[in-house]
Amino acid sequence: MPERQARELSGATMLTLAEQITGGEARHLASVLPAEIAPPLVPPEDVAQKFGVAEFVR
Known part of the structure; x- marks a missing residue:
């Protein structure tokens, strides 16, 4: 290949x-892992969205 x-x-x-x-x-x-194949595993920034308790309960 x-x-x-x-x-x-x-x-x-x-x-x-x-x-x-x-x-x-x-x-x-x-x-x-070798540096050339590892980057796609971890996004460049945290993708989690923060929200408050009221939104969580809603």
Whole structure:
């Protein structure tokens, strides 16, 4: 398989995996993987939305 295609497939695999595991699991996995394939696991910023108790109860 050509290297470019392998990189694209690896990236797609990491993105799919990141959707199925917790943020902590993703960060841990990214810390032990080679730097060139780890970035898709962890989003560049925290994607959780903060909200107050009233909104939570509602």
